[in-house]
Amino acid sequence: MKLTGSKILLESLSLEGVDTIFGYPGGTVINIYDDLMGSSIKHILTRHEQAAVHAADGYARATGKVGVAIATSGPGATNTITGIANAYMDSIPMVVITGQVPTGLIGNDAFQEADLVGITRPITKHNYLVKDIKDLARIIKQAFYIARTGRPGPVVVDLPKDIQMATTKFEYPETVELRGYKPTFSGNVRMIEKAIKMMLSAKKPVLYVGGGATLTDAHAELMELAETLQAPVTTTLMGMASFPTRHPLSLGMLGMHGTYYANMAVTNSDLLIALGARFDDRVTGKIDTFAPHAKIIHVDVDPTSIKKNVRVDLPIVGDLRDVLKKMNKALGEKKEDVAQANEAHKPWLEEIAAWRKEHPMSYKPSKTEIKPQFVIEKLRELSNDDAIITTEVGQHQMWTAQFFEFTQPRTFLSSGGLGTMGYGLPAALGAQAAFPERQVIDVSGDGSFQMNSQELATLVQYRLPVKIVILNNNFLGMVRQWQQLFFDKRYSQTCMELPIDFTKLAEAYGATGLKATKPEEVEEVIKKAFATPGPVIMEFKISREENVMPMVPSGAALNEMVLAS
Amino acid sequence: MRHTISVLVENEFGVLTRIAGLFSGRGFNIESLSVAPTLDPTLSRMTIVTSGDDRIIEQVNKQLNKLIDTIKIIDFTGEDFIEREMALIKVNAEDSTRAEILRICDIFRGKVVDVTPKCYTVEVTGSPVKVNAIIDLLRPMGIKELVRSGPVVLGRGPKGWKGN
Numbered sequence A: 001m002k003l004t005g006s007k008i009l010l011e012s013l014s015l016e017g018v019d020t021i022f023g024y025p026g027g028t029v030i031n032i033y034d035d036l037m038g039s040s041i042k043h044i045l046t047r048h049e050q051a052a053v054h055a056a057d058g059y060a061r062a063t064g065k066v067g068v069a070i071a072t073s074g075p076g077a078t079n080t081i082t083g084i085a086n087a088y089m090d091s092i093p094m095v096v097i098t099g100q101v102p103t104g105l106i107g108n109d110a111f112q113e114a115d116l117v118g119i120t121r122p123i124t125k126h127n128y129l130v131k132d133i134k135d136l137a138r139i140i141k142q143a144f145y146i147a148r149t150g151r152p153g154p155v156v157v158d159l160p161k162d163i164q165m166a167t168t169k170f171e172y173p174e175t176v177e178l179r180g181y182k183p184t185f186s187g188n189v190r191m192i193e194k195a196i197k198m199m200l201s202a203k204k205p206v207l208y209v210g211g212g213a214t215l216t217d218a219h220a221e222l223m224e225l226a227e228t229l230q231a232p233v234t235t236t237l238m239g240m241a242s243f244p245t246r247h248p249l250s251l252g253m254l255g256m257h258g259t260y261y262a263n264m265a266v267t268n269s270d271l272l273i274a275l276g277a278r279f280d281d282r283v284t285g286k287i288d289t290f291a292p293h294a295k296i297i298h299v300d301v302d303p304t305s306i307k308k309n310v311r312v313d314l315p316i317v318g319d320l321r322d323v324l325k326k327m328n329k330a331l332g333e334k335k336e337d338v339a340q341a342n343e344a345h346k347p348w349l350e351e352i353a354a355w356r357k358e359h360p361m362s363y364k365p366s367k368t369e370i371k372p373q374f375v376i377e378k379l380r381e382l383s384n385d386d387a388i389i390t391t392e393v394g395q396h397q398m399w400t401a402q403f404f405e406f407t408q409p410r411t412f413l414s415s416g417g418l419g420t421m422g423y424g425l426p427a428a429l430g431a432q433a434a435f436p437e438r439q440v441i442d443v444s445g446d447g448s449f450q451m452n453s454q455e456l457a458t459l460v461q462y463r464l465p466v467k468i469v470i471l472n473n474n475f476l477g478m479v480r481q482w483q484q485l486f487f488d489k490r491y492s493q494t495c496m497e498l499p500i501d502f503t504k505l506a507e508a509y510g511a512t513g514l515k516a517t518k519p520e521e522v523e524e525v526i527k528k529a530f531a532t533p534g535p536v537i538m539e540f541k542i543s544r545e546e547n548v549m550p551m552v553p554s555g556a557a558l559n560e561m562v563l564a565s
Numbered sequence B: 001m002r003h004t005i006s007v008l009v010e011n012e013f014g015v016l017t018r019i020a021g022l023f024s025g026r027g028f029n030i031e032s033l034s035v036a037p038t039l040d041p042t043l044s045r046m047t048i049v050t051s052g053d054d055r056i057i058e059q060v061n062k063q064l065n066k067l068i069d070t071i072k073i074i075d076f077t078g079e080d081f082i083e084r085e086m087a088l089i090k091v092n093a094e095d096s097t098r099a100e101i102l103r104i105c106d107i108f109r110g111k112v113v114d115v116t117p118k119c120y121t122v123e124v125t126g127s128p129v130k131v132n133a134i135i136d137l138l139r140p141m142g143i144k145e146l147v148r149s150g151p152v153v154l155g156r157g158p159k160g161w162k163g164n
């Protein structure tokens, strides 16, 4: 039977197991939207295409499945750019479908034409312009395969309107043939053996864990390795929640706003085992002084990540979970050596415990002002263990990473690589769409919230009960902090002169707004929000010039932390 | 250091942009790039001349490999290979210099492929060093226009690479 391009697209999505997509209609996708009316795929209409892509991203991070977003050509498509770049930087599996002007008009500056394949080339894992209806099913199959395998990432499929209307026989390919794309899955056994030797002879090992642990769902394997080796674990922002914060071996986050003890451990370590992490400059600080005494083992599925920023003594290319399984198996066969190594690590763990005691994560409590860290602590205390936390970008993001304790994987969704203000709310929307029954909380700043606040409408319309925490300092706080510390307190354009009543904004959209201005109101507001059905904004008027500490100034070494300001 | 790299890619829409964009986006040098389809019309073979330290060249190779449309890469540096480039050189030909131009052409096994009363167009093929040499010799006569293809390379010996 012959089907139209738009039907083929939707059939293919169903065959890929897609149940929910996020998007926004327009002229060049109107055929697809028409067919969506009879389809079993649920479509969520966001209020901006950027939000549709972030929502698909949040959906993907929370579930591990490929997120799908759709937008019309021209402005709809260009509105997706930030969302795509964000997913690319954090290696999130996603397929973005964009409408395009009919093939005959491409290149003519047609109405709502933009060269989307050209624009998205450097921010996608791969992209396609479909020029022949006969290629459509194959391209969709390939797009999903590329998006989720190897190092995951976003794939754009630009679909001209005439292709959506053309017809052909629909056959969804069973297999993918891409002669140029064969990601290495299986870690090299000889390299793994070498790694085991290094691990067993190290005195001061540190496991440095990035987003790869979440992307490969390697939490159990990571836990096994850490406990077997008795090696401390520090995570990046992207690796957060892949190892429980409260675990005795957990050092929390490392890097610019990492814990004192994580940064000291890395600086003094003799073996750094990097697992699905990519030595971002926010993590390493000054590169020449990063882990100066350590041999480095680097496990990553993407060969380009290895030796990009730092020297590596032992590279292992492969799927992190596969590699960890092999490591655990090998260690399981060397019980005596492991016992000896554990003994040898004891002084190291004591050294770390001393650092932890010397400078634990802390803040100055206040009886009169709401401290943002206090709000995060209360939030952790009062929320469920499986609550999904998203953040925007800024101080509130770092406080969440520092003070919220995560126990379960895929419960912390934050824009790591791109640092996109406006990510958290639509990401929460996507996560809530995937898990209607779970608590989903967006921790936001007053600045970031206004970058996608229109999504309150989407939350209310689809009855997605996202709880929103706004840590309102009436500042672009993170930038203000830099201005305070490095620009002589010259607060150029970081004070939001116009105070906004966010509770009224919530009400305008038909959501609930709650506000706390004193510390003693914090707990009550959070409790009330959790007890209220539907989306709720909790606005906390926090101490305005609170800083995120500790801090490694840009370009300084990890052990040159500023501990308090 | 200078590296000559052959890249076998899908002969598809946009591939050249992907490669060129990769180089510009990551700040890699690109000295020359030549590309044409292979015996198998679904493939194209590119020859790229680039330069950088070991770390950069390692990244160039890995990043090229990472592209979905890239099938195979050979970095010929350190290998035994033949490198050839073609140039077309339009040079002033006065009564006093015509004979000299022809002599130079002869020495370099070049050919005069277009003649007008005032100028010759010379075609020459050889290693980039050889092409440089003939250009230097013809320069005093007055070169009016010049085009070089950028080198193409092939490994020496009987072993063929699928990238035919």
Ligand SMILES: Cc1ncc(C[n+]2csc(CCOP(=O)(O)OP(=O)(O)O)c2C)c(N)n1
Pocket: A392, A393, A394, A395, A396, A397, A419, A420, A421, A422, A444, A445, A446, A447, A448, A449, A471, A473, A475, A476, A477, A478, A479
């Ligand atoms: C889209 C975007 N624009 C600008 C920035 C630069 N930036 C980083 S943090 C920040 C301030 C964020 O303010 P707010 O959301 O109120 O959070 P706070 O730091 O006050 O907690 C800015 C402007 C960014 N990360 N993203």
Ligand SMILES: [Mg+2]
Pocket: A394, A445, A446, A447, A471, A472, A473, A474, A475, A476, A477
């Ligand atoms: Mg703020």
